[in-house]
Amino acid sequence: MKRRIATESLQQSGMPTVAPDVVAAALTSAEYALFAAVGRPRRCYAGETLFRRGDLGTTMYVIASGAIDLDFGDDLVSKRLGPYEFFGELGLLIGDHARSADAIAASDGELIELRHEEFQRLVDDDPERVSHFLRRAIMRVVLNEQSLIRRLRRRNQDLQTALDSLRATAHQLNQTEELIRTDELTGLHNRRGLAQHLAERRRTGSLKGLGLVLVDCDRFKQVNDDHGHLIGDRVLQSVASILRSVASDGDIACRLGGDEFCLLVSADSRDAVLGFADFIVTTTRGLMQVPRHAEPGEVPLACSVSIGACLVDDARDWNDWYAQADTALYRAKRMGGNRVEWQDDAFAAA
Template sequence: MTGPSLLTLDPSASVADTAMADIVHAVLSPDEFALFDRHASRRVFGNGEVIFERGSAGRTMYVIVRGMVELDFGQEVLPKYLAGNEFFGELGLLIGSHLRSADARANGDVELLELDHAQFCGLIDSAPGLFAYFLRRTIMRITSHEASLIHQLRRRNNELEAALDNLYSATSRLSHTEELVRTDELTGVCNRRGLSLYLQAARNQGQCPPQGLLLIDCDRFKQINDIYGHLVGDRVLQSVANVLRSIALKDDLACRLGGDEFCLVVARTDRIGLQRRADFILSAMRGLVERSGQVPRACAVSIGAVLLNPADDWNHWYALADGALYRAKNKGGNGLQWHESEALSASD
């Protein structure tokens, strides 16, 4: 299924404009509804029953199968009523730290499709093209709606601004369906699947093979999660990703391998160039730590470095860098260690 190109849309156009109305209307097409129905759980709510409350943490989204739902935003904003095939609560899945902006109640008996994070992610592999178009429409609708609320209430709301920034950024990342399956949702850098595609392309399409690898791990990250919570931990991971993204050149790749482990694959470099990249990362993270308040927004990192032999595969590269990273951790972290043979040759 294909839909209107976002390049043809003018966000300032009148609501009467048919193309914009189709984009911003929160109703699933029959194909989209069937896709969601295959992955969601069904729930029934009685008249007046609360589905979620304003200010609660968003972790699920909903699609109306039958009945009507009332969204009460409070603060002199008129309630909104949703009916069959309309969806709501999607910010809870698109933005990990989102707090609900309305009370949702059943207006009569209501049957809903309910999707948690795992079910929502399952839509990507099931129908990436259809899912990408749904996300594009959703982003346009949310940004338009939130901008209208900000204008109506005439005040700055930090959470809404953060939502707009994230959604505008997501719009560019979702210009092609492929990006849905190769981008880490939390940090916006590449994920393991994207790394695999990158390495495959370098081998099959005659691109310059990678020449250097930095394996980066956050120091004492578990303590940050345990003391300050996972929301703060997520922001720390985003800080690491931002630093890696800022230093990655056109043919390089910044990647989150999982948890608090990242890597930077460098296409063209030597030992001096790779050392400079590592020094920049260490210095940038230390600076962010020093500028943090009581609640950390960054952490120190440990780095394992290795120059690559293009004839070897990723698993071999990773093992060498991981050994160097292990030694950096054993030395107390917040530093760089090279693969042993390179470290010895540098000391000769």
């Protein structure tokens, strides 16, 4: 029954059909009698190692009683062989072959050892039976190799699947991290994103030559009150777009919360920082004047903004820079908004 199943599964797998007795791992009783007549009997004991993977060997073994475990290592399936089954035949057939498995006795038992001299006597005594045995032995090696290749392929596929799923998870994590540091409404960095950016710049020593532009919408509450929250959102998005258009690679535009934004830009002089700030104020002003014929009522595209600007002292931290820029922003608000104010470091310290 076992033999029939083995042949059927081979046919299903598209491999060449082989006679059932060729596939069998056990010797026929005639073969066993022949091998037993010339081989050397040997006792083995549970746990005894007959050979290790990689050992060179020229002896073949037939099991007379007991059981032997073959362990091919590398997570491959181990095999347990019983009476009449044989192993180690490649060593005998091709000479000094590196063993492909550990062979360990699973119980006490009897083995028949065959070395080259004994095998030569077999060939002389019964060449026909030995030739039949040889064909089987070779076919068994081929089948074992093919089954090994199939198992390795399957393992490879499993690994590939695991790798794909790891990649997908890493991608999702990246996306989640991106979401965590991004402001949902405007797509700018949020405070967390800004903090990460600053920590990274401090770590790499690249906080020199920066300017801070602190932006706050003027009378934004009124926009919400007059036109509703959705229009308010759109106005915030317009301001965010202007900041984004100014930021180059390495700069960071951020929504600090509500209607407050900031831009941290590469700039090594007051004029350079003021250039960015003026552009933002002028552009929001310009947007407020764009005619909106398609819109019912006077729905604003933007609102005016107040800006406080300063140069960043890399020996200090965010709280100091923010306080410095905020001093200027507060002044701009007090003066009616829609303008830029500058704050020197010395003035902040005073």
